[in-house]
Every structure is written in C-alpha cells, then in structure tokens.
Amino acid sequence: MPPLLEVDSLAVTLPGPTGPLPILHDVSFTVGEGEMVGIAGESGCGKSLTAQTLLGLLPAGAKVTGSARFAGTELLSLDTRRWQKVRGAGIAMVFQDPTAALHPMLTVGRQLTEHMRVHLGLDRRAADRRAVELLDQVRIPDPQRAVRAYPHQFSGGMRQRAAIAIALAARPRLLIADEPTTALDVTVQAGILALLDQLRAETGLAVAFITHDLGVLSALTTRGYVFYAGRVVETGPTGALLTAPRHPYTAALLGARPHGTQAVGTLRPIPGGPPAPGQAPPGCPFQPRCGYAEPSCGTVPPPLSPAGTDRSVACVVRPHLEVAA
Amino acid sequence: MTTLAPDPVAPDPKATDALARRRLLGRLRGRSTGRPIWRQPIAVAALVILGGWLLMALFAPVVAPYDPLAQSPDAYAPPSGTHWFGTDSLGRDVFSRVIHGSRLSIPLALAIVSLALLIGGLLGLVAGYVGRFVDEALMRLTDLVFAFPQIILAMAVTAAFGPSTRNAVLALVIVSWPVYARVIRSAVLTMRGEDYLSAARLLGIGPVRALRRDVLPNSVGPAIVLATLELGNAVLLLSALSFLGLGPRPPAAEWGSMVALGSQDLSMWWVSVFPGLAILTVVMAFNVLGDALRDRIDPRYAKGR
Amino acid sequence: MTTTVDDAEPGAVTTTASRPRPRRALLVFLAKRVAITAGLLLGVTIVTFGLVTVVPGDPVTANLSDQALNDPATVAAFREKWGLDQPLYVQYLQYLGNLFRGDLGISQQTGRTVTDDLFQYVPATMELAIPTMVLALLIGTGIGMLAAVRNGRITDQLIRVGALLGLSTPPFWLSLVVLYVFFYQLGLAPSGGRLSTDFSPPPTVTGMYTVDAALAGQWDVAWDAAQHLVLPVLVLTSLTVAMLVRFVRSSMLEVLQQDYIRAAYAKGLPTRVVFRRHLLRAGLVPVITVSGLAFASLLSGTVLVENIFGWPGLGQYAYRSATALDLPAILGVSLFVALVYTLVNLTVDLLYGLIDPRIRLS
Numbered sequence: 007m008p009p010l011l012e013v014d015s016l017a018v019t020l021p022g023p024t025g026p027l028p029i030l031h032d033v034s035f036t037v038g039e040g041e042m043v044g045i046a047g048e049s050g051c052g053k054s055l056t057a058q059t060l061l062g063l064l065p066a067g068a069k070v071t072g073s074a075r076f077a078g079t080e081l082l083s084l085d086t087r088r089w090q091k092v093r094g095a096g097i098a099m100v101f102q103d104p105t106a107a108l109h110p111m112l113t114v115g116r117q118l119t120e121h122m123r124v125h126l127g128l129d130r131r132a133a134d135r136r137a138v139e140l141l142d143q144v145r146i147p148d149p150q151r152a153v154r155a156y157p158h159q160f161s162g163g164m165r166q167r168a169a170i171a172i173a174l175a176a177r178p179r180l181l182i183a184d185e186p187t188t189a190l191d192v193t194v195q196a197g198i199l200a201l202l203d204q205l206r207a208e209t210g211l212a213v214a215f216i217t218h219d220l221g222v223l224s225a226l227t228t229r230g231y232v233f234y235a236g237r238v239v240e241t242g243p244t245g246a247l248l249t250a251p252r253h254p255y256t257a258a259l260l261g262a263r264p265h266g267t268q269a270v271g272t273l274r275p276i277p278g279g280p281p282a283p284g285q286a287p288p289g290c291p292f293q294p295r296c297g298y299a300e301p302s303c304g305t306v307p308p309p310l311s312p313a314g315t316d317r318s319v320a321c322v323v324r325p326h327l328e329v330a331a
Numbered sequence: 332m333t334t335l336a337p338d339p340v341a342p343d344p345k346a347t348d349a350l351a352r353r354r355l356l357g358r359l360r361g362r363s364t365g366r367p368i369w370r371q372p373i374a375v376a377a378l379v380i381l382g383g384w385l386l387m388a389l390f391a392p393v394v395a396p397y398d399p400l401a402q403s404p405d406a407y408a409p410p411s412g413t414h415w416f417g418t419d420s421l422g423r424d425v426f427s428r429v430i431h432g433s434r435l436s437i438p439l440a441l442a443i444v445s446l447a448l449l450i451g452g453l454l455g456l457v458a459g460y461v462g463r464f465v466d467e468a469l470m471r472l473t474d475l476v477f478a479f480p481q482i483i484l485a486m487a488v489t490a491a492f493g494p495s496t497r498n499a500v501l502a503l504v505i506v507s508w509p510v511y512a513r514v515i516r517s518a519v520l521t522m523r524g525e526d527y528l529s530a531a532r533l534l535g536i537g538p539v540r541a542l543r544r545d546v547l548p549n550s551v552g553p554a555i556v557l558a559t560l561e562l563g564n565a566v567l568l569l570s571a572l573s574f575l576g577l578g579p580r581p582p583a584a585e586w587g588s589m590v591a592l593g594s595q596d597l598s599m600w601w602v603s604v605f606p607g608l609a610i611l612t613v614v615m616a617f618n619v620l621g622d623a624l625r626d627r628i629d630p631r632y633a634k635g636r
Numbered sequence: 637m638t639t640t641v642d643d644a645e646p647g648a649v650t651t652t653a654s655r656p657r658p659r660r661a662l663l664v665f666l667a668k669r670v671a672i673t674a675g676l677l678l679g680v681t682i683v684t685f686g687l688v689t690v691v692p693g694d695p696v697t698a699n700l701s702d703q704a705l706n707d708p709a710t711v712a713a714f715r716e717k718w719g720l721d722q723p724l725y726v727q728y729l730q731y732l733g734n735l736f737r738g739d740l741g742i743s744q745q746t747g748r749t750v751t752d753d754l755f756q757y758v759p760a761t762m763e764l765a766i767p768t769m770v771l772a773l774l775i776g777t778g779i780g781m782l783a784a785v786r787n788g789r790i791t792d793q794l795i796r797v798g799a800l801l802g803l804s805t806p807p808f809w810l811s812l813v814v815l816y817v818f819f820y821q822l823g824l825a826p827s828g829g830r831l832s833t834d835f836s837p838p839p840t841v842t843g844m845y846t847v848d849a850a851l852a853g854q855w856d857v858a859w860d861a862a863q864h865l866v867l868p869v870l871v872l873t874s875l876t877v878a879m880l881v882r883f884v885r886s887s888m889l890e891v892l893q894q895d896y897i898r899a900a901y902a903k904g905l906p907t908r909v910v911f912r913r914h915l916l917r918a919g920l921v922p923v924i925t926v927s928g929l930a931f932a933s934l935l936s937g938t939v940l941v942e943n944i945f946g947w948p949g950l951g952q953y954a955y956r957s958a959t960a961l962d963l964p965a966i967l968g969v970s971l972f973v974a975l976v977y978t979l980v981n982l983t984v985d986l987l988y989g990l991i992d993p994r995i996r997l998s
Contacts, residue, residue, distance in 0.1 A: 061902050063898060063902060086907075090904045091904065093902055093903060093904035094904030095904055098903070101899060107895040107896055109899075109917075110918070110992070111917050111918055111994075112913070112914070120905065120913070121903035121905055124909075156993040156994070158994045169899075173903075
C-alpha cells in the first residue's frame with residue numbers, strides 16, 4: 007500500500023525582488039498512515055514552505071514542480087475548490103504561535119465549528135456537541151464554558167490545545183504541526199507533545215512534525231528528515247539519526263543542542279549561517295560551514311543516496327562522525 | 332478640511348500616539364527594505380513634477396508670457412493660441428497667473444511646514460524629555476488644537492488677525508505644529524523606553540548632548556516623511572484660506588483666490604479649472620513623494636508587503 | 637486590557653461573567669471622559685475668547701458701517717451692548733456664567749441667540765454629513781478591502797491612484813467642477829441651496845428638509861430637497877472615501893498577513909467566508925477609529941463645500957462669524973464642534989470595546 011503522503015522531487019521557486027528565488031530543491035519524503043514523521047532544520051531551511059505547499063497556500067507567483075500525492079490524489083494539480091476539500095478535512099495544520107493563529111475576535115467554539123460544518127455537513131447542534139467533545143479530547147477543562155470563550159482568555163498552552171482541536175475538527179488524516187511547541191513554555195511543551203502522540207495512537211492520525219530541535223523528535227517520531235537550505239540532506243529512523251548521524255550537518259545540529267547534563271563549554275555552535283535563498287554556493291550547500299569539506303564538495307549538490315538500512319544521506323565525503331553526549 | 336485628513340500614518344492625531352511607538356521602533360532601527368525612491372516610477376514622476384514647478388517658480392517672469400497682474404480689455408477670453416488658459420474677468424492671462432502662483436504656494440508651504448516642524452519638534456522634544464507636568468500640559472494643548480477642525484481654527488485665526496499672507500501662514504503654523512510635537516515626542520519616549528537616555532545619563536552625557544546625539548538623528552526619518560506629506564496639506568489649506576478670501580490679498584496671483592474668482596461665473600470654467608489643476612498636481616506630487624519616503628523609511632508600509 | 641491566565645493555572649478559563657464588575661469600570665471610564673471633555677471645552681472657550689479679544693481685529697469695525705463708525709455715540713452704544721467696554725476677564729466670566737445656564741449669548745451678526753442659530757444650521761449640515769458618512773463608510777470599506785485582497789495588481793493600483801487623487805483635490809475646486817458638469821452642462825442637478833424657490837420648507841421636526849418633508853407627507857418637497865443634496869454629498873463623499881480607502885487598505889493588508897487568516901484558509905474555508913468572517917471583522921477595528929476622524933474632517937470639509945453650494949449650514953455660519961469677528965457665534969460653533977469631536981471619540985472607544993473582545997475598559 008502506498009504511503010498516505012508521498013512527496014517526490016518537489017521544487018518551489020518564489021518570486022524575489024531581483025528574480026525568481028529557488029527555495030526548495032528536489033525534496034522527497036513520505037508519511038505513512040498513522041505515522042509520526044519528523045522534519046528538522048534551522049529556520050529558513052524550507053520546512054515551513056513545505057507545509058505551505060502541502061496546503062496549497064503558497065504566495066502568488068510561486069512555481070512548483072515535482073509531485074505530492076496525498077491518499078492517491080495529486081495535490082499540485084488541484085483547483086481551488088478541490089484544494090478547499092483537502093484543507094482541513096484531508097490535511098490540517100497546527101501553527102507555531104497559537105496566539106497569532108487563532109482569530110482574536112471569534113469564539114473558540116466558532117473557530118471549531120465553522121469548517122466542521124463545511125466539511126462534515128453537520129448542523130449547528132451537532133457541530134457544537136462535537137466542539138465540546140474535541141476540547142475534552144485535547145484535555146481542556148470545562149469544555150462547555152471554553153467553547154464560548156475567546157482565545158485571549160486562554161493561557162498559551164490552552165490556546166495551542168484549542169488550535170489542535172480546531173485542526174482535528176474536520177477529521178483530517180494528516181496533521182502538519184509546524185513547530186507547535188516553540189512558542190510555549192518548556193513545561194507546557196511536554197504536554198502538547200504527549201497530546202499529539204496520544205492522538206496519533208488513538209485516532210490513527212498521521213503527523214508531520216516540523217521542528218528545529220532534533221531532540222524533540224526522538225521520543226515521538228519513527229523517522230526523520232533533516233533539511234538544509236531547501237534540500238533533504240539526511241533521512242533515516244529517528245534513533246539512528248540522533249545517535250549515529252551520517253551527514254556533518256546533522257552531527258553539527260546535534261552538537262549545537264544544549265543538553266541537561268552538558269557543560270556549556272562543550273556546546274559547539276555551527277560557524278556561519280545558512281545561505282539565503284538563491285545565495286547557496288555551487289555544490290553541497292553546507293560545504294562553506296562544514297569541517298569535513300573537500301574540493302569535490304564544490305561541484306554539484308550531492309544527491310541523497312542510500313547509506314545503510316532505511317537511511318540516505320546527501321554527502322560525498324561521509325566522514326566518520328562522533329556525537330557528543 | 333477633508334483632504335488634509337489623516338492618512339493612515341503620520342498626520343493623524345489620534346492614531347499617532349497609539350501606534351507611533353511601535354512604528355517608530357521599526358523606523359529607529361533603520362530597517363529599510365523598500366525600493367529606493369528613484370526605482371519607483373510614480374515617485375520619479377512626482378519628483379519631476381515638483382522639479383518642474385520649482386523651475387517655473389524660479390523662472391516665472393521668463394516662462395510666463397504676460398505680466399500676471401496686467402489687466403487688459405480682453406476679459407473672459409476662452410483658451411486660445413494667444414492666451415493658453417484664457418483670461419479672467421479683468422483680462423489677465425490665466426496661464427501667466429498660474430505660473431506665478433507657484434511663487435506663492437510652494438515657498439509659503441515650505442515656510443509653514445518648516446516653522447511648524449521647528450516649533451512642534453522643539454516642543455515635542457521638551458515634552459518627551461522632561462516628561463511629567465510639562466509633557467502633560469503640552470499634550471493637553473495639542474488636544475485642544477486637535478479639537479478644532481483645522482480649517483475652522485485657521486479661519487478664525489486669520490480672520491482675527493486680519494486677512495493677509497503673513498497671517499494665513501501664522502494660522503496654518505498654529506494648526507499644524509501639534510502633529511510634529513506628537514511624533515517627535517513619541518520618538519523621544521521610544522528612546523527613553525529603550526534606555527538610551529538613561530544609559531546616556533549614567534555615562535554622564537547631559538540632556539542636550541543626548542538629545543543631539545541620539546534622539547534628533549533618530550527622529551529625522553519620521554519627521555521628513557511627515558513634513559513631506561504635510562507640505563501637500565499646507566498647499567491645500569493655504570489655497571482653501573485664500574479661496575475664502577483669507578489669504579494673500581488681491582490682486583496677488585494665488586491659486587485658491589484664482590479659483591474663487593472663476594466661481595463667480597461657471598461659464599468661464601477656465602478661470603477656475605487651471606489654477607485648481609495646479610493645486611492638484613503639486614499636492615499629489617507631495618503626497619506621492621511622502622508615501623514613497625514612508626515606504627522607504629518604514630517598510631511596514633511598503634507596497635508589496 | 638487583556639486577561640490572560642497564567643500557565644501556572646492551566647485549567648483556568650475566565651469568561652466575561654467572572655470579570656470584576658465591568659459595569660463599574662464602565663462608569664469610572666465614562667466619568668473620566670466627561671471630566672476630560674469638560675476640561676477640553678473650558679480650554680476651547682479660553683482659546684477662542686483669547687484669540688478673538690486679544691488680537692488686533694475689532695468687532696466694532698467688523699460689524700458697523702463706516703458711517704456708524706464715525707459716530708462716537710453709536711460705537712459706544714455698540715460696545716456697551718455687547719459688553720465690550722468691560723475688562724476682559726469680566727467679559728469672560730460673564731460668558732462662562734451664561735454658558736452654565738445654557739445661554740450661548742447673542743450673535744452680533746444675526747441678532748438672534750447663538751442657540752437658535754445652531755438649531756437652525758446644525759441640522760442643515762447633518763443632512764449633508766449623515767448620508768455622506770453612511771455612503772463613505774460603505775464605499776470606502778468595500779473599495780479598501782478590494783484593494784487589499786488584490787494587493788499589487790491592476791485593480792489595487794487604480795484604487796490607490798484614485799484615492800491619492802481624491803486626497804489631493806481641493807474640495808472647493810471639486811465642488812465647482814461637479815457644479816459645472818452636472819448643473820451648467822448637463823442640467824441634471826440644481827445649482828445650490830436646500831430647496832427650489834417654488835417650495836417652502838416643511839414644518840420643522842428634525843430640521844433636515846428631506847426627513848421633515850417626508851414626515852409631513854410632502855413628497856414633492858422631499859424629492860426636491862433630496863435633489864439638492866446630491867452634489868454636495870457627492871463631493872464630500874468622494875473626499876471622505878479617498879481618506880478611508882487608504883486606511884482600510886493598509887489595515888486589511890496587515891490583517892491578511894496574520895497567521896489566523898492563513899489558519900482560516902488552512903481549515904478549508906471558502907475564500908468568501910475567510911474574507912467576510914475573518915478578514916472583515918479584524919480589519920474593521922482600526923477603521924472604527926478612523927471613521928471618527930473621517931467624521932471630523934467631514935465637518936471641516938463642509939466649510940468649503942457649503943460656501944460653494946450656498947448651503948446654509950454650520951460651515952457657512954462658522955465662516956461668516958469668523959470673518960465678522962462675531963465672538964458669541966465663534967464660541968458657540970467652536971464649543972459645538974469640540975463637543976461633537978469628543979462625543980464621536982467616546983463613541984469610537986465604546987464601539988471598540990464592543991467589537992473587540994480583547995479590549996477592556998481600564
């Protein structure tokens with residue numbers, strides 16, 4: 007059986023002030039039914055744009071090539087009306103900042119029910135009932151009262167729970183969670199992550215979990231994709247990615263991540279910053295920041311090629327990498 | 332009056348305070364992502380039009396075919412080869428008068444705006460820097476001025492002091508300084524909020540020096556944008572006052588009073604239409620330029636956001 | 637302003653009902669506003685009084701003919717009649733005392749009480765201002781929103797140029813142009829005034845001819861009065877719309893950038909629902925503020941427009957009293973206008989609280 011979502015050779019180009027800017031290059035990944043997959047990378051690496059592409063919400067003038075098949079349907083050739091059927095009911099999204107993603111002037115109940123009624127054809131009464139159930143499902147206390155509240159009356163963690171409830175309202179099969187815990191307190195983060203995991207287990211929901219924090223992936227996801235400058239540079243089972251990275255960038259990301267027990271001195275920030283769109287050097291985009299770069303890295307971008315069971319890496323050098331901690 | 336009215340940004344009194352801080356923060360950090368002025372065709376057109384008017388004002392006696400004040404028996408002549416814009420009720424050449432009108436409107440608008448900027452800016456600096464009672468008093472004073480529609484207050488002031496060019500300018504300075512005071516005050520408050528001034532104080536830098544070093548340079552951007560937009564406003568208000576007979580005394584060739592002269596007889600449309608178009612082009616050019624500058628200085632308002 | 641519950645207390649959801657006594661907060665807020673307004677109005681009287689009495693212009697010369705000016709007895713009588721022979725502070729205190737009794741004094745120009753004058757002229761101006769405001773808000777919001785959703789495209793460009801043109805047009809000139817076209821050339825509209833000479837004003841109820849005539853069942857009068865409204869309302873509306881469009885556009889553009897709009901699309905809502913429910917609601921909040929300003933600028937626009945259309949309203953009254961240095965009338969108009977300003981602002985603030993649940997009176 008084919009995976010629920012199959013993205014193949016996706017490339018996206020946005021219009022820039024001086025000409026088209028290529029943002030995503032040759033991105034391929036899959037998300038299986040009921041599977042939680044991690045997508046990791048620094049900000050600006052194209053993670054969020056990938057999410058926007060999968061919801062058909064790219065800015066005007068964007069050019070897309072490649073393919074993205076969702077439940078047997080090719081998404082990239084949908085017209086507006088068909089897109090509207092997919093959004094919410096097929097693929098739903100949870101945004102990074104729940105405060106910004108909830109309409110400040112509509113009640114939580116209204117935001118929960120409006121698309122439910124469009125997609126599921128429920129009448130007001132049934133939709134209201136389901137709204138209360140959903141809030142209960144995401145562990146919001148006193149859901150009867152919460153449906154009548156406005157988002158500003160919730161705390162940050164409650165807002166994100168409400169946003170997740172809204173995303174789930176029209177029974178989507180895939181949830182794209184774009185850094186859903188980044189804007190929240192650390193103590194609240196764990197609760198949201200546990201909730202997502204539980205929803206996946208209970209309802210068979212597939213989740214594409216976007217994050218800049220590799221560590222978040224370990225507990226939740228089966229497989230992970232590491233993005234750099236609009237490309238997938240490494241993929242594999244999450245555990246393997248975290249313990250035995252094959253790409254220098256993955257290793258560097260892990261090295262730059264603070265650990266509870268780690269001394270500050272052992273944190274190794276990655277020198278430099280990721281290239282701006284259109285500014286990537288020829289060859290491997292990570293090569294200017296890479297400690298293992300060789301002259302051959304500067305010719306063509308290395309393709310993602312198999313490296314052991316279920317793993318692929320886009321690196322021609324493939325150095326032996328040590329991971330701290 | 333209607334046209335002066337606030338556009339979304341600067342000159343609107345009520346919005347300034349609420350939003351100024353946030354906007355100024357952006358301006359102060361000097362982000363500018365908008366296209367340079369000379370890459371925006373509309374802004375270039377505005378610059379060309381303004382340049383053209385400035386040249387005409389400078390060389391009016393050369394450009395104008397007739398003496399703007401010279402009367403002739405050829406009254407109410409429609410536009411023709413000899414009188415491009417026709418003649419008015421006293422047989423004066425409308426084209427020459429429109430050209431010469433630029434020698435009044437443009438310099439007077441500049442005078443109004445610079446005076447208002449100077450006075451309002453100074454008061455705003457003082458209010459923002461000293462704070463407390465002085466700030467409170469000055470802000471209530473601006474409230475008071477804002478409680479009148481600009482044209483009504485300007486009308487009352489000019490009428491009281493007697494209609495003349497000088498008094499019209501004075502009146503317009505009186506009605507327009509508070510906008511600058513508020514914007515500059517906000518800039519100062521932002522600086523205070525960002526601890527620049529208290530840091531300066533700790534370093535033993537006196538208030539005057541701190542103002543000159545930090546606050547003034549950072550207020551320049553917003554002040555320039557505001558002043559450009561207000562130039563158009565000043566041209567409009569001035570022409571409105573003289574339309575009402577409260578501006579430069581006849582027989583001066585002032586655009587507003589020329590429109591008024593034409594309003595006496597609608598069949599002589601050319602007497603009103605051409606000076607009106609002159610006002611329109613100058614004001615529009617200032618507005619376009621102000622918008623372009625604002626997009627440049629405050630990218631939040633850039634076109635392609 | 638906003639009530640946010642700490643994450644420390646994750647279960648808590650506060651609703652309006654549990655908020656501490658909102659009614660009392662409202663009363664305190666209103667009381668403060670009334671006090672501020674009273675202070676402002678007092679300031680207005682001082683400014684106006686000072687302006688008119690301190691400056692070189694002399695109401696005696698402005699009101700008496702040259703012949704009368706040569707007669708010392710007439711001049712003295714005029715001064716005494718209007719209290720101009722008293723010291724300034726006495727004149728001012730007298731004025732204030734009368735003001736508290738609701739007496740605005742007598743206009744030197746019309747010889748009637750200023751209150752009577754206002755009752756006559758204000759409705760005439762309202763007859764222009766109300767339809768203008770309604771039309772301008774509808775058109776301005778619609779066009780501004782259209783420009784925002786078509787951001788950068790040809791529709792947007794045209795709207796922006798149009799709005800800029802409207803902002804840059806002298807109102808008095810635009811009035812003349814529409815008069816020339818619609819009255820002089822096409823003969824479609826009357827030249828000015830409130831009624832044609834063949835009609836007499838309807839019995840006064842509201843002071844607005846169209847309404848009063850309709851109330852009295854005089855449909856021909858109402859129709860004639862309505863025709864006289866068209867051109868001045870057209871001019872005022874186009875100027876007000878120009879201002880509103882720019883504001884609505886930038887406000888809506890800001891909202892369109894918000895995550896919650898993207899979230900609404902991501903839920904699969906049809907575009908028209910996103911626009912009508914999500915965009916319009918959030919984008920209109922700042923528009924409420926600016927509509928207060930629009931109303932204010934409209935009032936000043938009437939000074940010029942009434943002048944050209946011979947409309948006997950507040951604008952003309954203000955103009956004539958200003959040029960005649962008619963102190964009681966100028967004071968009356970100033971006070972009235974300042975009062976309207978503050979009332980409009982108060983309404984705006986209250987509406988804000990009603991529409992945006994985040995805003996609480998504090």
